[in-house]
Amino acid sequence: MIKINRPKIPNIKIYAEKSESLAPELRANLLKLIDENAVHFPDFVARLKDENEKFTKAEEETLEAINYYADPENFKNKDKKVPSFTVYKNKELREHIRTLFNDKCAYCDSVFLGNSTADIEHFRPKKAFNPFKDGIDEKLIEPGYYWLAADWHNLLWSCILCNRKSNLDQPNVEGLKPLGKKNRFPIAEETKRIRSHNQNLETEKAILLIVDPCADDPDDHFVFPVKEEKDVGIVRAKIQENAQPSKKGEISIALYGLNRTKLVADRMEAGLDLKSIFMGLLDSIEAFSRKKNAGEDTSEEIEKFKFQKKRFQSKMKKTSDFLSFKKMLLEDFKNFPQLQRLGLTIESLLE
Known part of the structure; x- marks a missing residue:
């Protein structure tokens, strides 16, 4: 949401x-x-x-x-x-x-x-x-x-x-x-x-127990765990300042059915797809740098980079599905050693 x-x-x-x-x-x-x-x-x-x-x-x-x-x-x-x-x-x-x-x-x-x-x-x-x-x-x-x-x-x-x-x-x-x-x-x-x-x-x-996407900020109530493979695609109630899960989040997940099996599977597939594109994008950049330093032709790598970057950006457009989940994945992607080694940021790849 x-x-x-x-x-x-x-x-x-x-x-x-x-x-x-x-x-x-x-x-x-x-x-x-x-x-x-x-x-x-x-x-x-x-x-x-x-x-x-x-x-x-x-x-x-x-x-x-x-x-x-x-x-x-x-x-x-x-x-x-x-x-x-x-x-x-x-x-x-x-x-x-x-x-x-x-x-x-x-x-x-x-x-x-x-x-x-x-x-x-x-x-x-x-x-x-x-x-x-x-x-x-x-x-x-x-x-x-x-x-x-x-x-x-x-x-x-x-x-x-x-x-x-x-x-x-x-x-x-x-x-x-x-x-x-x-x-x-x-x-x-x-x-x-x-x-x-x-x-x-x-x-x-003030007493509503479900999230209204036009009045509430869903990010205040939901979280998508991405560290453990078994959790990818699952949505959970976000822990609040009182150390308790959001009541609105808990009830909304149950009421809207946000963890129904097919939906979880679709989120997981979208996450794997985004990760695959992201890794391919980094590989094309690394291959470009390697060939450029060796004085070799980089035209193929440039085309691959353009294609992968366009795909990566398309997955984060406002019309793309599961954006809240994908944004949490991007936060995890920031820790990729390859991204840091290349001196890049997620933000620069989305520009």
Whole structure:
């Protein structure tokens, strides 16, 4: 997982074009349900009072969700039409999210589209949530974070194995385990969970128990051991200043399934590939120096160097998979005697 700096809401039709009208009765009911001091909707009350005011598609969907989910009586009425969530499926929005996450899963940092489809993931579950206390699945609780279903800041690009729940195996773990996020959303103090669109979501952030790649720095919570061959490809919770492993890291690894066997194998393969290219790059530089000192033709070595350097740099581009893992490998590569003997640095090879 890598840190993603999310930009402002994209200027696309569903977020920018105010073309949706609301029925008078819907406006009247919403005025009863939305607190004019609600931090997430600072101008909704004033706009709802203006009968000529129109809303964007994302705003309309959010308001319809508030109208339904904020009234407990609606859950008892089986005939009541449940509003649908469709904005997050918008093709233009989907493209912006794909680009933001560089075609990689927000959680496992893998490039997966060649073998699987992508999910537009809601970090905070929209319809219902599973408290997942102590790593145990619990009954779904309604409503979820219904007012965030179309929220740009709540949407991520994810592979189906991180986003959905599947029974998968893990190295050195007996049997299959249910891995994947699904509706799981644990926090440290359940009584402080935000359950209403009128509450300030910021107060919940301090008690989240899973890593949000757009709000947290994953490097603060995860570490990839590279010293022992048996550990290569495994992710572990980073030890904190209190000498304890990151709680967020531990729970995130289990919840997202970041140590599922195939993913560990893919990381290991990516690491071996990077190491092979790096060693080939050093060999070409050493061969060049040797031939140059001997007064021999170095044209072949120059071409090999250019090719290997280009490959090495391509493995560290923002669109390349498993970047956090690879960055830790590079730290280990700095101790290679051959690199030091040649008087080179990792940074110079990536320029």
